[in-house]
Amino acid sequence: MIRKRINTNLITGFLGAGKTSLIVSLLAIKPKDETWAVLVNEFGEVGIDASLITGSNSSEQVVIKEVAGGCLCCAAGVPMQVAINQIIQKAKPDRLLIEPTGLGHPAEILKVLTNEFNQQVLQLNQTLCVVDARKLKDTRYTENSNFNQQIDIAEVIYASKADLYQQDDFASLSAYLANDKKLCIASNTADVLNHVYWALIKPRAISLSSSSTQASYLAKSVTKPSQSLFDSNAAVVDDEFNGQGFITKLNQAQGAHSIGWIFSAEHCFDFDKLVAWCDGLLNEVLRIKAVMITEEGIGAFNAVDGRLSINELDEAMDSRLEIISLNPLSEALLTEQILNCLSDMA
Template identity: 30%
Template sequence: MNKIKIDVISGYLGSGKTTFIQKLIKSTENERIVIIENEFGDIGIDGDILRDKGLDVVELEKGCICCTLKLNFLKSLNNIIEYMKPTRIIVEPTGMGLLSQIIGIVLDENNEDIKNNCKLNSAITIIDGENYLEQVELFGDFFNDQIKNANKLIISKSQYISQEDLDDIVGSLRETNNNAVIISENWDSIDLDKFLKIIDESNEKISRELYVGDVHKAMQGVSSVLVKFNNPLNMESFKNAVNELKTNKYGLIMRGKGFINYLDEKNPEIQRYAEFNYVGSNYEFENLNTKKSSEICIIGKELDEKEILNLFNFN
């Protein structure tokens, strides 16, 4: 019997995990795939995006599968194995998750269902090429756990940085993990057959180096703020508020994402919908063809929830 492949796609907040998974899905058209999605914030943005593609998504929200949601994660895995019977399970943990602990859960010899029916196919960490150095500085050993325990390190947004910076990142990654396969080329230039080979080949026995720090201490001060909008937004006002976040007056903003309903700038009688993404100090919008609840989630350190809610109160 062929065992179910489990691919763990880790990476810091906003590194591009969901985008990577969408590319992976395209390269596995003939497989039955289930995705376990674990979001740090209060709304399942990434789960919605994947579900809109017609994919089977099991969501675990408001916690981390490497600690507070461990039992829920195990239960979800066992239910997927028994009832959904996929050929591949893709696990996307929160960007604040410890890859070492997630690998430990999957490889736990005491869980007979997982041991007998599944194999850990790959442990991948997506590296944000644009924000790598800042992220390493902010979260040190905690961030390095995702690098040390991956058997593949895939650099996202490489097309937006210089070759010199890219070489520096590869060198830094190699110092932390000398065994992993490192992929630094632009994803868009990789054809689907080669993309699947990257995932499924060179997967020798995956080991893990246990995180020796205090995970709760590393995440101390990190929280999320959910902002809901009852009325269509004026895009200029929304952008002004987002730009205010960059000042760090409201805390250190690590990630922002969500969906917004806004008024067309040329014809205010027309309402439009967009996906909102904020990473580092950059943000972008992607227009949507479907209606979405207008709400965003702000993730950061030492956030001033009251002031953030006031900032986005446009009534």
Template identity: 30%
Template sequence: MSDRIPVTVLSGSLGAGKTTLLNHLLGAAGDRDIAVLVNDMGDVNVDAELIAEGSEVDVAGVTELSNGCICCELQDDLETAVVRLARDRSFDALVVESSGISEPAPVARLFTTESRVAAQYRVDALVTVLDTRRFLDAFGDDDVPTRQGTDADGRPLSDLLVEQVEVSNVVLLNKRDLCSDAELDRAADLVAALQPDATTIPTSFSAVDPDRLVGIDAFDASELATLPGWKRALADAGHGGHGEADHAHGEADHAHGEANHAHGEANHAHRHPDEVYGVSSFTYRRRRPFQPDRLAEALRSLPADVVRSKGTLWVAGSDQRQQVGQAGRSVRVTAQGPWIASRPSVERDMLRSNRPDLSWHDEHGDRETAYVVIGTDLETDSIVDRLDAALVTDEEWERVRAEDELSGVEEFPTTPGDEVVLREP
């Protein structure tokens, strides 16, 4: 075990119970000396004041970072604060509470890269606190009020909520007293779909044994926590013979009807092992591009039972790899840069030589759709049929090969890093 100070990074939406949890941890710490660093977006750090008032801990044990977010603009301040904290006092563990709109991964990364911080600290666990009722509402039916807002950048908070869960080692299903047993089971299974290796702990008023959150050595720095559910499903679908799968893709391209339907049956047969409460996943792969207008409509009309979906899309008429990210009602697409196959030959050959495991098709190169869908009681065949209907027809395919323009390309971003919102909560 390292002699560096263990760090628990605490995240969760506004009102989920993070401050209540910190007061509980400080009050129940026993012989363990816990230091706390609190981040708040306002110029007055309300959380720090509440912690200082609600605990018998010496106020010196609570460090404040205000008027900004520690996952981005306050990174330098965070580094300075934790180094100074280790220099000024002795303690057994540090808990960093990020603001309700912070991403935990960039915060954890500060403690894992080679720096003066990493020399003194190690990440012990990433912990997310959920308001379980609101978590279920965020991924409920269309007629359920979502009660969602947006962060400072205009991004739906449902996106951030999913990202906080996907990197977690431990998830507290807080406010369990407001949920039925069936709802708690469903919430736990949704968490398992988003992050299969996370431990879920139902709590009321964030009351949990500190030994289950602090000093548990649950963090794997090599992957910034283990792969989230959608990446794992994509990786699993990609294993087991890319060669045969790519050959089947090629056959489907030349016979879009029966061959493509059969290929769809093979692809969406991959399902998550933990389908306990109706949560499952499948991976949709195709080496035929989408017609832009029909794809945009298909993504906008994803059914309510799709909780999370993410992947790379091949859109006809665009040389950009389009990455789609959907969480609840939010659907966003980001341009990830050109396909390797669309680059100049010298650059293309160099990139291919550096990536020996790259799946490559003789005609299409690396162009391919690989899209993971996670949800509850999924109508898989219906979703696959909807996506298949958005692929280019044989006639449109000939136009694409002749480099004729197709309508709807403007629905998707054209510059690497740019983002287009297809649906908002």
């Protein structure tokens, strides 16, 4: 029986802003005696982020639940409510982190989290929005209602990828938030994760419609230290693989298209071929995410803004790859291309 409400944080941000990377880093400093749960929602259908979190570390004290294929708030929040109930039953966590899709509607998600039922089981603490300040030069972002809603509902702004900023990028972010009372934390701030952690444990202080005239600021110092290392559980494939040992899933909504593949663990990919294939798509698609089993180990592939990054993971149950584009995608052509990246090694 639950005796106290579960501390809960909503972590929002547009596609490619760095939400999952931040969550992985926060899990690495969670208190040793706490169980944390992460509810991940993705636009694509195959679910990559849960595998990325799981593959970075593993621990019984972190539970991952995934809802793929659209926004958590759809169908009156039923997918999210079911997922929350399952997490509570399975883990009874001390803290729940919710990462909605970058194309979702966070204000609607907050309404679900604060409905009469959830107020009895969830203690909603401060909401954080991950923002790449360089995007403020692009009207496709600043004129996007979801992008602005993500910023509007947050008490804390995390300026991701700040080591890549020019000086005017920081100024642009401060100016963009000039009429809002928000704590801004730059990702290149000293001891930044502890600063984020202590910001998130504070109770939520604003309503959905509130605003303030006090200017925001970029954090330049830290507060209290935290500690310790931990991480996660994994996603399960509900569908059966086809005769070639993979599943293909597609999604289309809000002007975006996705195609994803899940390959059985028996498939091993050629690392160099995968890199070359991703490089060839960088300027054609919005996002590439993957956890792939290769002959050189398990790699986490992440392509956004024309740049591909690859990190090594500890484990993976299968290989998963997802492409998101603003233009229609050719399932047949892309499937042929990815199959050509299989390793010649048996």
